[in-house]
Amino acid sequence: MLESTRLRYIVKPARVIENKPISGSMHILRIELIRHSVEVEPFNFFNIWVPRVDEIPLSIAYADSKSLFFIYRIRGVGTKTLSQLKPGEFIGVKGPLGKGFKPLNNRRWLIVAGGVGIAPVPFLLSFAIKTNTKIDVIWGVKKSDEFFDLSNVFGLKQRGWRLIKVSEDCQDGLCGTALSVLNSVSINDYDVVLAIGPQQMLLSFCRMLKDRENVYVSLENMVKCGIGVCGSCYLKGSHKLLCIDGPVFKCSEVVDHLESSIS
């Protein structure tokens, strides 16, 4: 047990296999660990070490026996430099970090993803397929060119899950935001409803569904160490740390945090 925690927290060398845009705003990164193997669950994340530049928390987007995949959007210097790494270059990964959050058998889940919030969804779907859980995914983006073909990229079976696309530019899928579609869905049909995306969206989501038990968000927060030491990822008004207790929380656990983070 102890040993496995330690192994997770070591920066493990990895080689970039593939690193390229997959949509108007998103990139896909595929890496192979050189000397380690890891066991990953949906919603785990890794701190990606870009040597001498930054350590960037990214959700696991997909994993097969050899590779780990990440989907990311360029935001600042770290992600920018990451996007410039070429196949064959070396990085390091600390992880898997955080708690996994995965379906039990034969459930129904609803995922509401905003933008690059889609990142952990492919891996979640692959788990759902194995456990016979049915997942509906509402994926909202600002501009339609942000969409990419979820199933194609990772070779996911087209079974047990549905994708509802929503765009604010109304060029592809439904017209509007992910949350606007939520109003027309019968929430009671789902065992778990989970939102992932920009903080403002998560706050609105939690406000909308605050009286329910089974609603979750996968949160982002300032993650530095990723291992529960530095304290930068703490949730305001709570004693929880995103990096070891999250990133998935019940709405009730994070609503204070979201309220006070968004002014």
Added chain:
Amino acid sequence: MLESTRLRYIVKPARVIENKPISGSMHILRIELIRHSVEVEPFNFFNIWVPRVDEIPLSIAYADSKSLFFIYRIRGVGTKTLSQLKPGEFIGVKGPLGKGFKPLNNRRWLIVAGGVGIAPVPFLLSFAIKTNTKIDVIWGVKKSDEFFDLSNVFGLKQRGWRLIKVSEDCQDGLCGTALSVLNSVSINDYDVVLAIGPQQMLLSFCRMLKDRENVYVSLENMVKCGIGVCGSCYLKGSHKLLCIDGPVFKCSEVVDHLESSIS
């Protein structure tokens, strides 16, 4: 593997359960490890740490699920202080050290033990009983009061082994030295012939049987670290170390050493 080596070399705390004379010249020590368990084979030895006094190599005399037993003779300060420890007091043990040397199934072994050289024999016999190996033990002592009742002390089954007692004071068993009896035994009947006792006896033993393949001695030598670092236990004319390659060697491996140690 690595971990198990390390564990062997740690000084493990133990409690004295019993510590008393069992014959005119020998003591028995029974201890229980407090927090560890160990796997021991015949001819392994332990470095017994007598706090603030010494660290003394002693052969494992017997082991059951809870306790380790040693048989020792008082020689100097270390063994003297050891003999004064009372039940309930704490010591430490480093080990098991050395290579085990144990019978395969259905063999015939002859052991020639001189004096306290008998120490590892009870544990060896308990192994032999399990593996259906027949062992004849010639046990020679100077004075008959050195004998103790081998089978009684450790509750050994009286099956598969025989004890031939020899004393120089001729009060008990045959009259003479262990080696003198060896002449009247048909060595060819045995798969393994092993001598253990004073260096002079081992040297004579090896000289007597030097042309044979299957003759062994269990050697003593200056053991300090017990783990192959300090070099004090090296065999002269060889690159072997008693503490990690021994204590059991073929006569051919140690004859130079014995010749040059005994002047």
Added chain:
Amino acid sequence: MDQEPSLRTSVAGIELLHPIMNASGFLGYSKEHIRRLASYGFSAIVTKTITPYPKKGYDPPIIIALSNGGLLNAVGLENPGKECINEMVEEAKKLGIPIIISVGGATEEEFAEVAEEAELRGATAIELNLSCPHAKGYGIEIGMDPQKVFSVVKNVASVTKIPVIAKLGLSDKVLESAGKALEAGASGLTLINTIKAMAIDIYSLKPILTNVFGGLSGPPIHPIAVRVVYEVYREYKADIIGCGGVTKWEDVAEFVVAGARAVEVGTAIIFSTTQHKFVEEMLDSLRNWLKMLGFKGIEEVVGIAQKI
């Protein structure tokens, strides 16, 4: 029925229900952090080192695990500045737990400034961080120099009435520095901080920490820390808090028999898979140990291994 041995102890005038507190730098600059640390069951909370003004710290990677079982960090004393002391002390009071403010500074005046704030807000005690091995000007340069230790401690002790504990790191002169700290008015010593170290990735061929160098903590440094505690206790019979690599109850016991009246635990918090139970489990084992050896309380065994 035998009575359970007592784990109550006091160090530097601070009464503790048991000897296990957290080490500075494991959370500790917001009320939320204090709440979490308290939930682990520590007998007192030590805050992150607080400087007068906010300090940004280094860019990640700042903390990594190593294959030798230790942790390497260069956080760079990131903290929001002395303003955060108030909410932390209030939270600790609400929870009824002693709180020790770890104080850092680049000058004697800065140390004194934070110490005064701590006292003003009602903190239980102050721990002066004289030993961070990687924050330039804020750390080990001070602890390595007995004269500097003397003047920082003196300066702080002269402006505060609450107990002042000096935290020293490994250095050639740690014994001398300890003596100077006590002479200058420290009520206790925390020994030791992390040891300067580094790790290099052999594929990208780069040092991993952004700061290149960091401090090594955890099991690797424990035998070194025990040695320092033993030597300092032997020399001064001071009130000592042992710190460095405490992972199991045996490590606590070892520090105590070497001469520590309490211990701080850092790295082990992270590697523990039962964070909310591991202090309690260590306490149970410590009680059993004392019972087995026939002692009535842990204070009876402080420094007992000095008798050889």
Added chain:
Amino acid sequence: MDQEPSLRTSVAGIELLHPIMNASGFLGYSKEHIRRLASYGFSAIVTKTITPYPKKGYDPPIIIALSNGGLLNAVGLENPGKECINEMVEEAKKLGIPIIISVGGATEEEFAEVAEEAELRGATAIELNLSCPHAKGYGIEIGMDPQKVFSVVKNVASVTKIPVIAKLGLSDKVLESAGKALEAGASGLTLINTIKAMAIDIYSLKPILTNVFGGLSGPPIHPIAVRVVYEVYREYKADIIGCGGVTKWEDVAEFVVAGARAVEVGTAIIFSTTQHKFVEEMLDSLRNWLKMLGFKGIEEVVGIAQKI
């Protein structure tokens, strides 16, 4: 077909088939010891530290394993005196392997005396042990003091023509001492020795080593040793032998990219269950690593992690 990357290296003027030698104090005071060390596959043999006259050393326990993966020792520089140098050098010559005599002393004259004997007998080089943390007067007191380092090295370098390597331990002034050693004529540096530490048995309540204090070696000290190598190489671009906690080939690689041209392995020898293969296995992995990164030889990557 690609050519295999070369592991040939040279340090302090000594040509080596590969970078892995043994650390001083793991066997090394008789011809039998040399034979055994050679059988492990090291590229050069370093002897136990030899003093002019026989030195008894401490009573056991002198070496114990610790639960943190390290080894704690206080052997006390036991050795039979300089008379044993002859048979060791002869044995090494027979085996065709370079031999480095580790030299110790209580005075400058003693160091010089053993060094002269080593040269007379035909040893390849000398390693001055200026850093034993537990042998009073023979060790770290010298290495901690840059002036003493200077005068011991100078004294030895002035009487011998074979390469002189100064072995330094962890100390506040290790950087300065390294500089002084080079200035005084050392052709290379071995960094580092063990770190002063201790272990206490919590049942008998006594320090385990007879000498109470000992030196910590093995994986726990590796990140500290890498740091020292990195800092010293950065400052002086000297010929360095990295020593401390090398257990796997990655540790060798880390030392080399930090700035070492060779390494010494001690503790790992003991914990290895394949003593006669583990050097060879490390060499294979090092070759694969160099190949993977596209280098032709290990000398190309010495200090490469300094470019950040």
